[in-house]
Amino acid sequence: MDIKALSTQSFARFDLTRVPSPCFVVDEVAVERNLRILNDVANQSGARILLALKAFSMFALASLVDRYLTGTCASGLYEARLGAEKFNGEVTTYCAGFKPDDLPDILRYSDHLIFNSPAQHHRFAPLIAKARSIGDQVSIGLRINPEHSEGWTEKYDPTAPCSRLGTPISQLYASDWEGVEGLHLHTLCEQGFAPLARTWTALEPKIINLLPRLKWINLGGGHHIPQPDYDRAGLVALVRNLRARHNVEVYLEPGEACVLHSGILVGEVLDVTHNAMPLVISDVSATCHMPDVIEAPYRPDLLNEIPNAQIYRIGGPSCLAGDVIGDYGFANPPQVGDRFAFLDQSHYSMVKTNTFNGVPLPAIALWNSQTDALTLLRTPHYLDFLERLS
Structure with missing residues (x-):
């Protein structure tokens, strides 16, 4: 099943003028398609699969996620609370460094708490003991660096030289595992x-x-399980083998994989200018709405792009010179007021938006590509900007 092709076909039928601009539109049918694949892997292998909230925190779909996955994984207090309050399932929390003031609440919200180093575990042992004395039955894990790299770029490789993520396995001693029940490794990024x-x-x-x-x-995230070329049979066999040989529960923490090819970001043409090439000024900002375009960097696909047509460079409304999304071919010359959409924007876009330059946040809408039902969940407001400031 080619989930990218299915999603593109569905969104090609969506009327982009039905929502305000800019707006994230998430297709719940596409999300469920991914979740079904993950659930099938879980059922065949016995793996316990968690949604990584760092990639996708759309709690409007919590009941759908609950239907197929074991729970959520968090990267700190706020995500742990979101997982505990909005989703029904286990909560696993890992952070490279915890604050003492946050830990009592994190312990209360979490089923698994994963430390980045033995030193942090030992430092917080009294808080863990206190939490357990009042009924918080949290299981403690330790993140390790396996000192084996499979990363395709150092920026997204947790095992790169000098990485701060996880303790190198060669530096750990038997005493470091006292009171630890689980091992966590997360070494992949968008990989098979x-x-x-x-x-x-x-x-x-x-x-x-x-x-x-x-x-x-816990084998972490970065697994592109719903992709058609992913070896799901191999994953099932590995998980079964680990569970049988070592008598352990096995966890996976996909984030992006839960919502691959399930959402778009709708934008509007504000102006068309020319400076050595045709330029489109849009209300979609790379720096504010799709930061990974600049940070990764990457070029998002455009819905209905025509590869061999006249090329236009699309940029955002902010004052940042580098607020450029990419160069795209249009079937017809873009006009002020035209709508367009970038594909595959459910993951790592909504969760990273910001209001730099006072640029409004995008609206958020939930669409069902089977029934055509559309719900506008959130619209931007001045308070989004104001309440982040002093």
């Missing part, structure tokens, strides 16, 4: 099964004496 298999093959001999004392292993 083979890199995970190679990572585990490299890691297992290093931890063979540790495995009997563990209750769970």
Whole structure:
């Protein structure tokens, strides 16, 4: 099943003028399609699969997520609270560094709490003991760096040289695992099964004496499981093998994979100018609405793009010279007021939006591509900007 083609076909039928601009539009049918695939992997393998809220925090779809996944994983207090209050399921929380003032609440919200280093675990042992004394039954894990890299770019490689994420496995001693029930590793980014298999093959001999004392292993995120070329049979076999040989629960934390090819960002042409090439000024900002366009960087696909047509450079309304989304071909010369949409914008866009330059946040809408039902969930407001300031 080609989820990208299915999504593109669905959004090609969507009338972009039905929503304000700019606006994120998420197709709940496409989200459910991904969740069904993940649920099938879980049912076949016994894996416990969590939605990574850092990628997609749209709690309007919490009941849908609850139907297919085990729970959520969080990167700090606010996401842990969101997972506990808006979703029904387990909550796993990991952060590179926890604050003492945050930890009591995080312990209350979380089923698993994963530390980045043994030092942090030992430092917070009294708080953990206190939480358990009042009934918080949290299981403690430790994130390790397997010292095996499969990253395709250093910026997104947690095992790159000098990485701060996880403790290098060669630096850990038996005493560091006292009071620890789980092992966490997250080494992938938008990757298939083979890199995970190679990572585990490299890691297992290093931890063979540790495995009997563990209750769970968390293989993190970065798994592009719904993609048609992903080796899901291989993943199922690996998880089954780990569970059978080592008597552990196995967790996966996909974020992007839960909502791949399920949303668009609708924009509008504000002006058309020319400076060595045709330029489109739009109400969609790379720096405010799609920061990964600049940070990654990457070029998002445009709905109904014509590759060999006249090329226009689309940029945002902010004063940042680099607020440029990319160069695109249009079937007809863009006119002021025309609508357009960027594809695959559910993940890592909504959660990263900001109001730099006073640029309004996009609206958020939920669409059902089967029934054509449309719900406008959120519209931008001056308070979005004001309440972030002093």
